[in-house]
Amino acid sequence: MRRDVFQAIADPTRRAIVLLLAANAMTPNALAEHFGSSRQAVSKHIHILLDCDLLTQEQRGREIHYQINARKLDEVEKWIGQFKSQLTKQFAQLDDVLEQLKTTNQ
Amino acid sequence: MNTISAMNFVVDKENKTVKVDRSFNAPLDLVWAAWTQPALLDQWWAPKPWRAETKFMNFEVGGRRFYAMVSPEGQAHWSIQTFTSISPQSNFKMLNAFADKDENPELPGSEWDLRFSEQDGITNVSITIYNESLARFEQMLEMGFQGGFTMGLANLDELLKNL
Numbered sequence: 001m002r003r004d005v006f007q008a009i010a011d012p013t014r015r016a017i018v019l020l021l022a023a024n025a026m027t028p029n030a031l032a033e034h035f036g037s038s039r040q041a042v043s044k045h046i047h048i049l050l051d052c053d054l055l056t057q058e059q060r061g062r063e064i065h066y067q068i069n070a071r072k073l074d075e076v077e078k079w080i081g082q083f084k085s086q087l088t089k090q091f092a093q094l095d096d097v098l099e100q101l102k103t104t105n106q
Numbered sequence: 107m108n109t110i111s112a113m114n115f116v117v118d119k120e121n122k123t124v125k126v127d128r129s130f131n132a133p134l135d136l137v138w139a140a141w142t143q144p145a146l147l148d149q150w151w152a153p154k155p156w157r158a159e160t161k162f163m164n165f166e167v168g169g170r171r172f173y174a175m176v177s178p179e180g181q182a183h184w185s186i187q188t189f190t191s192i193s194p195q196s197n198f199k200m201l202n203a204f205a206d207k208d209e210n211p212e213l214p215g216s217e218w219d220l221r222f223s224e225q226d227g228i229t230n231v232s233i234t235i236y237n238e239s240l241a242r243f244e245q246m247l248e249m250g251f252q253g254g255f256t257m258g259l260a261n262l263d264e265l266l267k268n269l
Contacts, residue, residue: 011212087113087115087126088113089153089154090150090151090152090153091113091128091130091150093149093150093153093154094130094140094150095130095131096150097140097146097149097150098130098131098132098136098137098140099131099132101132101136101139101140101146102132102136105136
């Protein structure tokens with residue numbers, strides 16, 4: 001299943017992973033230590049993040065390091081910035097609905 | 107018109123809340139209906155070109171609204187709202203969470219408190235959105251990563267619950 005970036009960051013653990021990796025590229029073990037959970041559990045989240053291109057992986061010697069795909073994050077940031085304008089849009093639509101209701105009620 | 111429809115929007119990071127105030131040029135009973143009746147909600151809840159589809163809605167304390175935000179490509183993102191308090195034409199509270207297509211919520215969600223008041227035919231809706239999970243993940247981040255992104259995520263939680 002193809003995942004989208006918003007689904008990926010809908011989970012609090014995955015958001016935390018993203019924030020950690022934004023500071024430093026890390027190995028899966030280092031990530032797992034941060035969450036006090038099994039490498040397996042963290043690995044599941046990493047795969048979801050990889051699936052939606054939010055992370056990239058890099059082989060360094062025998063270890064894999066995960067890092068943030070900054071381009072994809074820009075997409076997210078842009079989307080966050082749209083929160084206000086989206087609400088504004090929703091409410092403008094509500095204005096229209098209310099106008100119609102007022103007309104119908106008269 | 108601008109003065110009526112201006113939206114006041116404040117992110118209160120300390121209290122993990124977003125506060126939104128908006129007035130509507132309509133009497134209270136209509137505004138209340140538009141927020142609490144599924145057929146009306148579906149007409150405005152999704153920012154176009156997305157559309158909202160409410161599968162069911164029991165607007166009573168303990169009742170739920172199960173709905174999808176459907177993308178232009180037809181992909182549905184489900185959410186569940188559970189109504190925790192209702193004072194007709196004055197206030198209602200709900201828990202808002204993402205869900206899968208089988209009505210399983212992805213907790214934690216956010217808590218919404220909506221207050222309605224009318225003055226001279228203008229109805230103000232004052233919304234407080236509280237999010238516990240922000241504190242949660244900030245605790246996990248004791249390494250001191252700072253910057254706009256962290257701040258942005260404070261908004262993001264709210265947004266996600268609404269999309």
